[in-house]
Amino acid sequence: MSIPPDSSAAPARGDIERSRRSALAYCGGMALLVALAIVAASSGHYPLSLSQIVAGLVHGFAADRSGATAESVLWQIRLPRIALACLVGAGLSAAGAGFQHLFRNPLVAPDTLGVSSGAALGAVASIYAGAGAGLAAIAAFGGGLATVALVMALAARIDTADRLLTLVLIGVVMGSLLGAGVSLLKFVADPYNQLPAITFWLMGSLAAATWGQVAAAGIAIGVAFLLLNALSWRIDLLALPEDEARALGVQASRLRAVVVVAATVATAASVAVCGIIGWVGLVVPHMARMVTGPRFARLLPVATLFGAIFMLAIDTLARTATAAELPPGVLTAFIGTPLFVALLARRSA
């Protein structure tokens, strides 16, 4: 209606193209995720055929011994692990997308404010104190949240012109402090019992996935995602310099705190159930942004979906590539680093 007459002559590039590609990436990604999930469900030490999986899912497995084994492999081992891999990948990359938007910096990761280091210290301390896996997960979740709360409280007390930079600096410094704490605990830990458990936790693993973990992480990550999604249009305004956002009527510091809390909860929940998984939160939002453009409302769903795909692919590879399981945290870095460098090179070209 009030579209200026000359705009019809304008090249319909940029925005329309981005919108088309986003829709395509979303549909294609969904199909890829389903296909990947089927591959993941069928492959492993006890292979299941596609017809077995479908038959088992639709009308239960045969009531004989091999049917019972197949059922327990599928329902007790494969499916929770698939669900947890998807959740962790989705949570980390949704959080990464939020943080990158917030700090106006595409090189920021979800653990920039120290959530992973805090979670690591929490988990390592509880393992050192002799706690089991369940308690370690709770300690990790609490440690992650407490660290970010502390970082934000400290940053709020320092009055500087560049608040975001202060926040990142304190996060980075706090992260290295807590890293030193982890090193200290590793140094004093019992090298035969505790140290392997600590090292194993720090490398991250989805091998012990349970439906309970899926439910707990699913609630935390789901709530965080819904909150970020509901605020997605307004989150775009955080990408502006703070003065501009405030002059547009946005309560920038409050909105920023909400985004930090949501992203931190998602990250802490991911780390609590599977240990430290690097790179996903940094690389995946990047790849998604190349498809969708910077608009958070478009970026968030695609980044979340890509995260689930990436993590499921990595975890499936980690448990099937060699006879012994590879730690997915190591694989993400091995695959993530060259990918990231390639993306940066493409961007500068």
Add this chain to the structure above:
Amino acid sequence: MLAVQDLAWGFASRRVGEAVSFALGRGETLALLGANGAGKTTLLRTLLGLLPPLAGRVEIDGACLSTLSPTERAMRIAYVPQAQLPVWGFSVVDTVLMGRASHLPAFARPGRADRDIALQSLATLGIGPLARRPVTELSGGERQLVLIARALAQQAGTVLLDEPTASLDFGNRLRVLRVLDRLRGRGLTVVFSTHEPDHALMHADRALLLEGGRPLAFDTVANALTAENIERLYHTPVRMVEAAGRRVCVPADDADGVRR
């Protein structure tokens, strides 16, 4: 409408300026002049409510600025910063839509009506064809116009612009200044800071000259921008000459060479 009474501004640790009073009505334009570091930008930030005044008060449309919520402020007064290269390449229309933030609840997304307002703002400034381009691909002058369009979409009665012509080429400067005239013509109250006395003479009704944070003059542009005041402001000799039926400010040593 913008009224300032005995305003002192700056930071808790450092007072930047003081003793400024003025009142502007609808359709009036104020040019803010002063040497680098005279406190122009900090004054603009205080007028926007981004910094609390250290003393005195700012009234916007009859309401005291400090009693308004951020949303209410944004509906009354809009800000056009100097165009920087943005980090993310939002499209032009998405950038202008951000001007609608104060009109929308927290969880809402802009709708059709907001989109129409955004496109209308772009059309008003003659940059409708840019609507779908990423802002990162625009020239500095185009980006400045986009930021003005965003302020228009905000539908506030007062617009503050921080050196809107800085770092623009000659043609873009004139385009932006003509846009300022058009804003005034639409009944907006406009305040812009500038380093060019000629821009103030041609495109503003009043001028506020700041010297070290204190007002040197606040008057109509003809009365405030005398050779004497400009020399005092910038510590360099100038002379006012008539050219094309207007008074313009030229450096004195050049003018001496040409000789009247």
